[in-house]
Amino acid sequence: MSEKEKVLNPDPGVCVPWKVKMEEFGEFPGNEEIAKKEWEKLDDFAYNFIWFWAQR
């Protein structure tokens, strides 16, 4: 199994954890919290969209 196919088993409200994304960024010279906050907002939107279809 390649690194990209690794099972993430994300927590509720999460699709791709920020921690995983940070590892992929490698060096992050700016303010991590600014980027993290917006990443998690969009991630939560995606999570709600995905689970919407299962909660019928």
Place this chain on the structure above:
Amino acid sequence: MNEKEMLYQKRLERYTTAMDCGKPDMVPVAFGIGEWIVKYTGTTLQEIYYDLDKSNNIVSEMLPGLDFDIFKGGPSLWWPPMFDAMGSKLYKFPGIGVDENSTFQFNEQEYMKADDYDEFIASPTEWLVNHYLPNISKELENPGSYRSTVALIKGAAAFAISGGMMGAAWGKWTVDHGIVGQGTGFTKAPFDTLGDALRGMKGVLLDLRRRPEKVLAACDAITPHNVNCGVAGAGADTRFPCFAPLHRGAYPFLNPHQWDTFYWPSLKATIEGLWAKGKRMLFYAEGDWTPYLEKIAELPDKSIIFQIDTTDAKKAKEILGGRFCLQGGMPTTLLTYGTPEKIKEHVKRTFDELAGDGGFILDSGGVVMGDAKKENVIAMIEAAREYGTY
């Protein structure tokens, strides 16, 4: 504070007092403008479903003439264009698959196969993306293809667009008419998440015999997600309950042993998880839940609003009353087959039996059907004001 803001505060106080099992100035009334309105508007059900502006305008035109406290929403439960964009197999909507004036139909299938349990349990969200969405969506049958990618873009955009439109409409109704919404957030019993959309009724009932340990493990895996869905995000509203339509837990879909073993533990854990975050559940007990009232009474005080559909109302009052707010009391069949006079008699009797010491909200027992009569629905809220003062 203007007149509408004062009205909002009065209704909010009425609602929150009843939710906390107290006695407000009068019995709060919950009301929704359902599919029954369509035959009075000169439109088709398809138009109402597809055109959100038209649907919301109908609500805006009706609200000024109605006096109730808690608004349950307008006539279109879903926005079919989003489902069309994804090529969804889940529903047949008015005008597509069924007649333009027929209500929607759920197309129940085993969208999750018995062999999928382990992968689903290992990572539910990833399994939904990798397998469930392609299984339920014709446009996603070839993940990574042009059609699939476009469909996902359109589907997610539709989700955001419809959410924004409905948010704006609710904001306008609140400001213009002083209405209070019933709830925020949507969740289900974990067994229903599994048994409704994933395995289907036939699939999940076979699983109870053939792979019961998988059913339990799947319900456990779903539970934290259903807590999250009910709360609707960190820092979200906790004043209002989340809506939880409950299906397979109604008697007699499951026998009491099955209910105790497979249905109740994960639903109870979901409710307790929500309550730990300060979030109450509108326990929308569709059908008859009379045999399970003693179990439901084990929940933390005030953690649910119990919806009375065909559950024995007197027993619900006896077992749950004082510790949990009760909502309902008006049979949906009476709204279709009754008369305004019979509705008024029923409201009076319901108040005498269920509302005397507070902790009660008048509402239709279940979803009001499209063949309900407008004069009956209006008679319900008029009678509530006539007889509802404490």
